Amino acid sequence: xxxxxxxxxxxxxxxxxxxxxxxxxxxxxxxxxxxxxxxxxxxxxxxxxxxxxxxxxxxxxxxxxxxxxxxxxxxxxxxxxxxxxxxxxxxxxxxxxxxxxxxxxxxxxxxxxxxxxxxxxxxxxxxxxxxxxxxxxxxxxxxxxxxxxxxxxxxxxxxxxxxxxxxxxxxxxxxxxxxxxxxxxxxxxxxxxxxxxxxxxxxxxxxxxxxxxxxxxxxxxxxxxxxxxxxxxxxxxxxxxxxx
Amino acid sequence: xxxxxxxxxxxxxxxxxxxxxxxxxxxxxxxxxxxxxxxxxxxxxxxxxxxxxxxxxxxxxxxxxxxxxxxxxxxxxxxxxxxxxxxxxx
Amino acid sequence: xxxxxxxxxxxxxxxxxxxxxxxxxxxxxxxxxxxxxxxxxxxxxxxxxxxxxxxxxxxxxxxxxxxxxxxxxxxxxxxxxxxxxxxxxxxxxxxxxxxxxxxxxxxxxxxxxxxxxxxxxxxxxxxxxxxxxxxxxxxxxxxxxxxxxxxxxxxxxxxxxxxxxxxxxxxxxxxxxxxxxxxxxxxxxxxxxxxxxxxxx
Numbered sequence: 001x002x003x004x005x006x007x008x009x010x011x012x013x014x015x016x017x018x019x020x021x022x023x024x025x026x027x028x029x030x031x032x033x034x035x036x037x038x039x040x041x042x043x044x045x046x047x048x049x050x051x052x053x054x055x056x057x058x059x060x061x062x063x064x065x066x067x068x069x070x071x072x073x074x075x076x077x078x079x080x081x082x083x084x085x086x087x088x089x090x091x092x093x094x095x096x097x098x099x100x101x102x103x104x105x106x107x108x109x110x111x112x113x114x115x116x117x118x119x120x121x122x123x124x125x126x127x128x129x130x131x132x133x134x135x136x137x138x139x140x141x142x143x144x145x146x147x148x149x150x151x152x153x154x155x156x157x158x159x160x161x162x163x164x165x166x167x168x169x170x171x172x173x174x175x176x177x178x179x180x181x182x183x184x185x186x187x188x189x190x191x192x193x194x195x196x197x198x199x200x201x202x203x204x205x206x207x208x209x210x211x212x213x214x215x216x217x218x219x220x221x222x223x224x225x226x227x228x229x230x231x232x233x234x235x236x237x238x239x240x241x242x243x244x
Numbered sequence: 245x246x247x248x249x250x251x252x253x254x255x256x257x258x259x260x261x262x263x264x265x266x267x268x269x270x271x272x273x274x275x276x277x278x279x280x281x282x283x284x285x286x287x288x289x290x291x292x293x294x295x296x297x298x299x300x301x302x303x304x305x306x307x308x309x310x311x312x313x314x315x316x317x318x319x320x321x322x323x324x325x326x327x328x329x330x331x332x333x334x
Numbered sequence: 335x336x337x338x339x340x341x342x343x344x345x346x347x348x349x350x351x352x353x354x355x356x357x358x359x360x361x362x363x364x365x366x367x368x369x370x371x372x373x374x375x376x377x378x379x380x381x382x383x384x385x386x387x388x389x390x391x392x393x394x395x396x397x398x399x400x401x402x403x404x405x406x407x408x409x410x411x412x413x414x415x416x417x418x419x420x421x422x423x424x425x426x427x428x429x430x431x432x433x434x435x436x437x438x439x440x441x442x443x444x445x446x447x448x449x450x451x452x453x454x455x456x457x458x459x460x461x462x463x464x465x466x467x468x469x470x471x472x473x474x475x476x477x478x479x480x481x482x483x484x485x486x487x488x489x490x491x492x493x494x495x496x497x498x499x500x501x502x503x504x505x506x507x508x509x510x511x512x513x514x515x516x517x518x519x520x521x522x523x524x525x526x527x528x529x530x531x532x533x534x535x
Binding site: 246247248249251252292294295296297299301306307308311312313315316318320322 | 365366367368369370371372414415451479480495514515517518519520531532533
């Protein structure tokens with residue numbers, strides 16, 4: 001049948017915690033062994049927690065590892081007043097099992113078949129899907145020009161600093177800006193993302209990049225607005241908000 | 245932005261619940277708002293997810309496009325606010 | 335599958351006997367749940383209307399509403415998403431006062447309508463006899479927009495979705511018309527002590 005979709009109902013699958021590591025003072029990287037089938041860079045999973053009395057809480061997290069990776073990794077930022085994230089960061093142990101559903105999404109994805117220039121812009125733990133995209137870019141040997149602009153509150157809170165340094169070393173433009181401190185010895189950028197910073201660090205509108213923006217809602221909307229003001233076509237800007 | 249606006253999400257956050265109902269990838273589906281006629285991909289719709297159910301609104305006029313509630317034993321879905329859904333053939 | 339070690343935000347605490355089944359004490363927090371953007375209607379354009387059927391029967395401007403007799407209310411509130419909050423302090427106008435201005439002998443049900451399009455329905459018996467108010471202060475201060483200001487309905491003996499935020503009026507009907515959540519799988523009445531969360535409960 002021409003055009004027949006290979007449809008597969010989403011079902012909850014058990015994922016086993018393989019690794020649980022504190023990346024920064026506020027963010028943990030959690031690796032799962034789970035059979036969700038192949039995923040695309042940028043897709044997410046739903047996580048569902050169930051209490052003994054049947055109470056359930058469900059959240060979405062971007063997949064932070066490449067489709068080529070052996071584990072499905074999430075980056076979880078611990079929200080002080082959160083219900084799900086403090087459980088995932090503080091209570092979860094190696095070999096625990098969690099219910100996961102996915103992979104989900106087809107809009108906020110980057111595949112190595114996409115050859116044009118690609119601009120990634122992250123606020124805080126909005127970096128997670130871009131870790132998958134950057135690793136996929138490397139694993140697939142893509143020639144697509146790719147740049148990352150990553151806004152972090154402090155240097156301590158920069159997620160996956162070593163991995164980002166590896167990508168920078170292989171020619172990816174990696175720019176990190178700190179919004180809450182400018183400590184001695186920091187040779188990156190300082191301050192919130194604004195028009196001049198976008199002009200200085202990202203592909204110009206003339207280069208017609210595909211732009212991905214992920215982070216807190218206020219950050220994403222401000223950056224998308226600035227990008228449109230720079231002349232980027234709105235349909236070339238893909239956004240993913242995770243609240244705030 | 246007040247607390248409500250900071251917690252506002254987009255259609256990516258409703259994708260799992262919608263795919264659970266429609267059994268197709270939903271973020272790239274194009275939805276037309278019955279209120280103002282604006283068409284946008286589901287990923288770009290506005291989502292309020294911390295109410296009792298999930299409320300998906302038009303990014304242009306804020307009208308409700310899709311309402312979805314998961315209650316024990318059923319998922320309820322209201323598509324009155326969606327004039328059409330254009331689902332890509334795969 | 336039960337997730338090892340997961341309890342949710344639940345705490346019992348000192349008020350166990352005041353917690354309806356399945357609820358937890360949120361303590362000092364006051365979660366903000368919203369189905370849409372926060373309306374910001376200027377007070378000089380705000381009014382409160384009572385309609386009988388589809389006919390306007392009474393109307394108060396913000397200034398006129400302020401002049402109505404206000405009561406202080408101290409109550410526990412219970413959200414269907416399972417948090418409860420004890421001893422919340424409000425002030426507002428009893429629905430008995432408001433409905434007294436628009437006699438409607440045939441009316442048996444009330445629909446609250448709001449800025450932003452939200453609606454919720456109540457049997458008249460749940461909206462009268464000192465059980466419901468339109469409140470405009472919380473904890474001694476003007477009600478903040480994110481909590482439903484300038485004015486919201488307060489029906490504390492039912493789940494809190496009945497306490498509609500940003501209320502602009504009441505419509506009196508001789509028949510029941512389920513509201514925003516009541517048409518989407520939630521219980522038509524919503525008594526927390528009977529745990530009437532979902533239709534069929």
